[in-house]
Amino acid sequence: MAIIVQKFGGTSVADAEKIQRAARRAKKRADQGYQVVMVTSARGKMTDHLIADALELNPDPCRREMDQLLSTGEQQTVALMAMALHSMGQPAISMTGFQAGIRTDAVPAKARITNIEREKIQAQLDDGKIVVVAGFQGIDEYENITTLGRGGSDTSAVALAAALEAEQCEIYTDVDGVYTTDPRKFKRALKIDQISYDEMLEMASLGAGVMHGRAIEFGKKYGVTIHVRSSSKEIEGTLITHEVPKMEGILVSGATIQKDLAKITIIEIENHPGIAARIFANLAKARVSVNDIIQTEISEDIANLSFTVGKSDLADAMKCIKKIKSDVNYKDMFVREDIAEVSIVGIGMRTHYGVADKMFNALAQKQVNIDSITTSEIRISCIIDKDQGDMALETLCTVFELDKEPEDREM
Amino acid sequence: MAIIVQKFGGTSVADAEKIQRAARRAKKRADQGYQVVMVTSARGKMTDHLIADALELNPDPCRREMDQLLSTGEQQTVALMAMALHSMGQPAISMTGFQAGIRTDAVPAKARITNIEREKIQAQLDDGKIVVVAGFQGIDEYENITTLGRGGSDTSAVALAAALEAEQCEIYTDVDGVYTTDPRKFKRALKIDQISYDEMLEMASLGAGVMHGRAIEFGKKYGVTIHVRSSSKEIEGTLITHEVPKMEGILVSGATIQKDLAKITIIEIENHPGIAARIFANLAKARVSVNDIIQTEISEDIANLSFTVGKSDLADAMKCIKKIKSDVNYKDMFVREDIAEVSIVGIGMRTHYGVADKMFNALAQKQVNIDSITTSEIRISCIIDKDQGDMALETLCTVFELDKEPEDREM
Numbered sequence: 001m002a003i004i005v006q007k008f009g010g011t012s013v014a015d016a017e018k019i020q021r022a023a024r025r026a027k028k029r030a031d032q033g034y035q036v037v038m039v040t041s042a043r044g045k046m047t048d049h050l051i052a053d054a055l056e057l058n059p060d061p062c063r064r065e066m067d068q069l070l071s072t073g074e075q076q077t078v079a080l081m082a083m084a085l086h087s088m089g090q091p092a093i094s095m096t097g098f099q100a101g102i103r104t105d106a107v108p109a110k111a112r113i114t115n116i117e118r119e120k121i122q123a124q125l126d127d128g129k130i131v132v133v134a135g136f137q138g139i140d141e142y143e144n145i146t147t148l149g150r151g152g153s154d155t156s157a158v159a160l161a162a163a164l165e166a167e168q169c170e171i172y173t174d175v176d177g178v179y180t181t182d183p184r185k186f187k188r189a190l191k192i193d194q195i196s197y198d199e200m201l202e203m204a205s206l207g208a209g210v211m212h213g214r215a216i217e218f219g220k221k222y223g224v225t226i227h228v229r230s231s232s233k234e235i236e237g238t239l240i241t242h243e244v245p246k247m248e249g250i251l252v253s254g255a256t257i258q259k260d261l262a263k264i265t266i267i268e269i270e271n272h273p274g275i276a277a278r279i280f281a282n283l284a285k286a287r288v289s290v291n292d293i294i295q296t297e298i299s300e301d302i303a304n305l306s307f308t309v310g311k312s313d314l315a316d317a318m319k320c321i322k323k324i325k326s327d328v329n330y331k332d333m334f335v336r337e338d339i340a341e342v343s344i345v346g347i348g349m350r351t352h353y354g355v356a357d358k359m360f361n362a363l364a365q366k367q368v369n370i371d372s373i374t375t376s377e378i379r380i381s382c383i384i385d386k387d388q389g390d391m392a393l394e395t396l397c398t399v400f401e402l403d404k405e406p407e408d409r410e411m
Numbered sequence: 412m413a414i415i416v417q418k419f420g421g422t423s424v425a426d427a428e429k430i431q432r433a434a435r436r437a438k439k440r441a442d443q444g445y446q447v448v449m450v451t452s453a454r455g456k457m458t459d460h461l462i463a464d465a466l467e468l469n470p471d472p473c474r475r476e477m478d479q480l481l482s483t484g485e486q487q488t489v490a491l492m493a494m495a496l497h498s499m500g501q502p503a504i505s506m507t508g509f510q511a512g513i514r515t516d517a518v519p520a521k522a523r524i525t526n527i528e529r530e531k532i533q534a535q536l537d538d539g540k541i542v543v544v545a546g547f548q549g550i551d552e553y554e555n556i557t558t559l560g561r562g563g564s565d566t567s568a569v570a571l572a573a574a575l576e577a578e579q580c581e582i583y584t585d586v587d588g589v590y591t592t593d594p595r596k597f598k599r600a601l602k603i604d605q606i607s608y609d610e611m612l613e614m615a616s617l618g619a620g621v622m623h624g625r626a627i628e629f630g631k632k633y634g635v636t637i638h639v640r641s642s643s644k645e646i647e648g649t650l651i652t653h654e655v656p657k658m659e660g661i662l663v664s665g666a667t668i669q670k671d672l673a674k675i676t677i678i679e680i681e682n683h684p685g686i687a688a689r690i691f692a693n694l695a696k697a698r699v700s701v702n703d704i705i706q707t708e709i710s711e712d713i714a715n716l717s718f719t720v721g722k723s724d725l726a727d728a729m730k731c732i733k734k735i736k737s738d739v740n741y742k743d744m745f746v747r748e749d750i751a752e753v754s755i756v757g758i759g760m761r762t763h764y765g766v767a768d769k770m771f772n773a774l775a776q777k778q779v780n781i782d783s784i785t786t787s788e789i790r791i792s793c794i795i796d797k798d799q800g801d802m803a804l805e806t807l808c809t810v811f812e813l814d815k816e817p818e819d820r821e822m
């Protein structure tokens with residue numbers, strides 16, 4: 001029998017009514033003849049409340065105990081979900097991470113799944129039950145409860161789908177699917193029917209926010225078909241899959257904008273092997289997450305080095321760079337906070353020329369000043385003035401026809 | 412190293428301040444050189460809230476899922492308690508029932524502990540940590556989380572004390588200890604320094620309410636010294652122990668009153684073997700908990716049969732008795748709701764005559780009408796008119812000198 005994994009996030013199980021709606025969704029699949037595994041997060045603001053309770057007792061709670069505490073949020077949801085299913089006459093059983101055999105490494109707060117003992121869930125499925133599994137959590141080899149960090153329930157769902165060889169992993173969310181760009185910024189944005197893991201990974205890292213990158217990586221690794229769809233509307237969402245031939249023809253699948261960035265430029269740094277590594281090692285130690293890096297040679301020995309960080313990391317990053325001034329021996333440091341980064345993403349770029357050209361021309365025609373450019377194989381990003389950001393995004397969406405279905409685009 | 416087990420109930424961990432107070436209590440013992448195991452309940456009204464959440468989704472939730480849900484309450488407390496201990500510089504680790512190796516039978520909602528894998532806790536104790544164990548819960552052989560039913564955290568604590576061969580099991584509560592009678596009813600009631608398991612069991616079953624009977628039975632079976640004491644005051648409470656010689660000299664250790672009872676009398680029932688068994692089997696099936704039973708022979712073949720039940724069970728009991736009328740063939744049924752039961756308890760009764768006599772005389776002098784009498788080896792109970800209840804209790808307390816320390820009593 002084919003298996004479907006359905007993941008419901010915190011907002012989709014926030015109250016009794018929403019729990020019942022999710023339960024109906026699952027029962028419908030079961031009635032269609034599928035074996036159904038539900039993966040749920042903690043209800044609504046539960047995790048925030050528990051964190052507040054912890055901080056009241058300890059401003060720096062140890063991660064092992066935080067995991068022990070926070071994992072109760074999901075455990076409550078799965079028990080309640082099973083009860084809701086029972087009240088609809090649907091056999092069901094809830095499972096915590098350890099009951100479901102979700103083994104992780106021993107890194108609290110950001111554990112990685114190492115193995116799933118699929119027999120435990122399979123036995124219950126074969127017994128005719130919907131199995132409701134607590135997302136976001138697992139158990140390490142010492143029987144400590146662990147949590148998977150941000151986006152953890154997505155990862156749980158995709159990992160379970162992989163382990164159970166599910167037909168599909170449905171991610172229920174409060175949007176209809178993945179859009180060509182943020183519909184709040186570009187009203188004519190279209191829902192994408194199908195997108196590749198790699199494109200979705202680029203979109204996720206650019207803040208498209210529908211799914212966490214780790215879950216997509218997991219899906220890519222194990223070939224899990226992920227279906228991002230609305231928890232309130234009964235419509236198809238977006239399929240995230242391996243590349244299929246028709247994707248090749250689409251130059252640009254989506255566009256994004258990020259505004260919460262700052263750019264730090266280190267002026268006249270010695271251009272020796274190991275200097276950049278030392279800088280980024282220090283930033284990593286300070287827990288600063290660095291986005292793009294741009295280095296420009298000034299002479300054979302001297303370079304300028306720029307990188308972008310989230311604004312929340314800016315203070316830490318500046319402190320770190322100042323601290324290592326004597327060590328890495330640079331002349332000066334500049335910070336720009338008035339920037340935005342617009343990006344276009346599409347696997348078609350690999351085989352088609354002229355995409356970058358078209359992007360820069362479109363921005364130039366609108367008098368958008370490009371501060372710097374970074375690219376990957378399937379992405380081009382430009383750092384521009386923040387107050388031109390929304391206009392630039394709209395320009396790119398129009399030029400690359402992101403308001404049209406792929407088959408209706410001229411290029 | 413000597414081990415102390417400390418149990419803190421829901422009201423003793425209801426908020427951050429109380430959690431910190433409990434943590435200080437435990438740390439103090441650790442500083443004295445003890446290895447300390449804490450057992451905690453769910454915070455304040457947590458369990459009630461979770462039950463309400465469940466009933467909103469399912470008016471008759473399955474017990475396995477209720478256990479899965481309710482066990483999160485204790486899990487939250489233990490994690491928070493460990494954090495509180497950490498913030499005081501005290502090494503500590505929290506454990507759920509399964510992490511602590513508390514194995515139970517597979518009876519959800521009222522599981523019984525079958526085994527405790529003491530090495531798991533002992534290893535952490537030997538590592539210098541206070542171990543904070545979730546009370547009220549365990550795990551069955553199928554990895555289902557189970558709960559132990561009413562008074563379950565007391566039972567967890569005493570069972571852990573037994574498994575770890577602890578020097579003492581401290582039960583922290585909102586009273587100072589066990590009193591000769593309820594101090595709200597008899598102001599001169601005295602705290603008892605030491606009481607036997609058997610007496611405490613009688614007191615508990617008579618509604619003295621400080622500890623649950625099952626925990627006391629466990630303590631008796633494994634010889635655990637139980638210390639019932641105040642969570643807010645730093646004073647000695649009451650030790651519950653095996654009988655020691657000096658207890659023999661005390662005629663009456665305590666007196667109790669129960670007012671939430673009703674008495675059902677079945678008139679002219681056939682006095683054949685098996686008839687009473689059939690009645691009480693039917694009551695048990697209807698989940699009616701029967702207290703005392705009194706049977707009076709009227710002729711060789713006919714008897715009257717009375718029994719008392721809690722008022723909350725009265726409707727079910729009456730329905731049950733009416734249903735089996737044709738089956739057991741009785742003439743009529745009477746119900747008295749205007750009753751109270753006053754009891755005196757003491758192991759000295761075993762070896763001293765005249766206690767019953769003294770009790771009945773005292774009540775007679777106060778014109779108290781005795782409806783019926785039941786006794787055990789160490790208890791005498793009288794059912795009387797409810798409106799004479801408090802006066803009768805005070806009379807018995809005075810006559811048996813329950814306002815004096817045992818060594819100061821005349822008899």
